[in-house]
Amino acid sequence: MPKAIVKHLLGEFIVDQAGKIVKETLADAPLESQDPIPSPLLTALKAQKYRAILRDFNLDIVKQKIKASVCVDNFIGQAINSMADLERSANQVSRRLREWYALYNPEFTVSLQDNEKFAELVATRSKEALLADVKARGTMGADLKKEDLDPILDLAALLHSLFAQKNALHEYLERALSKHAPNLKAIAGTAIAAKLIEHTGSLKKLMLLPASTLQILGAEKALFRHLTTGARPPKFGYIMHHPFVAQAPREEKGRRARQLADKLAMAVKMDYFKGEFIADRLKKELEEKTHLPRSKKQAPAFPAGKHEAPSANAPSSKPTPMYQKRESIPAWVQQDRAPGTSSAPAPFRRTGSPSGEMRGFAPRKREERIDAGQKVPYPHRVFNRQFARQDGKPFPPRSKDERTEASPKAPFPGAYKRPAPFNRPQQGFRSSEREVQDGPRYRKPFDRAQQGFQRPAEREQDGPRYRKPIKRFEQEERPSYGRARRAPAPERSFSRGGSNREERPAFRSREREERGAEPRKNSFSRPVFNSQRKNSSPAQRFQKRQEPAEEREPRAYSRERKPPMKRWRK
Amino acid sequence: MIEPSKIFEVFQEKQALFTKSLNPGKKVYNERLVIQDGVEYRQWDPTKSKLGAAILRGASNVGIRKGDIVLYLGCSTGTTPSHVSDMIGEDGFLFGLDVAPRVLRNFVFLCEQRPNMTALFEDAAHPEQYAAKVCEVDVVYQDVAQRNQAEIFLKNCKAFLKDGGYGLLAVKARSVDITKKPAVIFREVREQIGKELIIVDERTLEPFEKDHCFFVCRKK
């Protein structure tokens, strides 16, 4: 029967064709093995007796591997982070020291801005010497006792050593990087090179990145914002602080960042594979690019006018054109001009270098073209992710109808519809002339009767939707004082009322007439009883509402009182 | 009052989950320790552990039982593995695997405190490289924030999971593709692993983790 020897971490196993263990030799130390393990053997190794060895051997291996994984990359990462920590602490301590020391020697404190120098001088020199240096005439500082002065000087000494430690770390990084990544260090500079390595974790991982990723390392937040919401992509990450990018004019920065990242990517690859030193060559190539006439200062954009495309044979005043200059404006640009309007701006404006090498054309601002009376299509360019298709296909063209239906910004049918405005007629809204002219300002309320709305039968059956009001005031009379709400009927009869004639106000007013006195103007200030009013008790009013009003026009849809809103309870 | 929950070896007091501590008196990630009837329980923080979140979200079966052997891919510093180690008990065994030395260092310290755990410094994407260091397992748990999570998961299940064993997969949508909708990614993963495994349970971990989904599968 053919047998095979399989090496496992635990030892050597001789297995038969079915994978059964025939013989096992357990090792004393973990064995290195890349053998494929037959599954019956794997199953057999589940046995409890192997557990402890499996655990210990694996832990031994892991410890060795972790130990071996420590390398220069880790040191570089820790050093650059430590430098950042020290810098932060030093700034904080400096502020405190200045504040404190100014009580003692304000003249010198304000005369020196550099924190590092300040700490050194405070720690090493006396007040008198420093005052003499700044040629102060007298001092506002207090004279401190030794016990009050000592803590200040101690703090200064500490700050001085913080700065010294930071500088030492910088030197350490320079040495480490010169050995580990000389090309990267020469182009990026010590701090940025170290930061790039720290961010990716190792030189190897950095080497595996394409230049475009390298360009935006450190700007992950902006990148993810760009990917998820369609915001503008970041132009640069850590390399933003590189002088090649930082000192470029604003509109140049993106381009410079890209060029720099290109060279960095090359340099890192050279470093990782221990190649030759090419940084000088790469740097020279970069420097050549900075001399290209790209900035506005070096060459005026369009001498003929800001928005006008230059005439075909305008004299050019450019020192070293990098690209082949086009001789004339291409035909398609001129065709696109609005016919007959020679002064209208061309629908395209030049992009790329303002100095005049043509690199492309971009549409002119929409507003500008509308002002010039040109026909302008709707903008189709929508970068928002919420409109983007997942499969990456282009959107189907929109027809005119869809455009009016959906929002004009929607790139494809059904992408986004603005909800129809809900306009309630305002209270007290009077139709003005404007409304007569261009139609009502609001939608008519939904007329249920028109739609043939019928109250469903079962609703009638299961009773009213609301409680009937309790007839509380049926017989009761409640006098209401003051002015009656409703004007009393103009004709008053005297048959009703109390027995005492004298007390009746109407009688009194007749008396007045007989006396020849003026009738009292305001005769309403007497008490009016509800029972004296027509249909005035709540019960009566309710009764009246219940009666079918024949004289009224029958309503197609009788409004009922809505049931009271259900209270939300826990 | 801490009582057994519907998951084996997991205990519950209202909305708080607990496991019986295998190493009494020691905290792993600064969790709460509760002693009841002389037994020490460690509280399981669902915001730090996706398995805990899945259980609180109502997963009725996570396939882990006492005495199981677990392959844990992406063990990190051992937050979840410590609770799994509690669940499987002394008779169980857990292989924790990670690629990052920094976090594995802490995990090794944890392993040394617990007799049923060991660590592997390997890349889960290459199971052939550590095939000779493990044995067959009853449960594969995977939580690696990688683009091809599902593929890695299937490879490992194929190589090490016993027939009828359980595979647990935590999918983080943002690490697969941040431009796609999470629901789309979960559907793709479901289709991919559904071909080779039986999906027993699937749930999003919404209040605890954003855009995560937890799959419980069984090998045919």
Ligand SMILES: C[S@@+](CC[C@H](N)C(=O)[O-])C[C@H]1O[C@@H](n2cnc3c(N)ncnc32)[C@H](O)[C@@H]1O
């Ligand atoms: C989100 S953490 C896991 C946290 C852990 N499950 C817990 O709840 O405590 C993901 C881990 O997967 C590890 N990882 C990522 N890719 C890996 C791979 N290919 N192989 C192994 N581990 C990986 C990472 O190093 C990280 O520690």
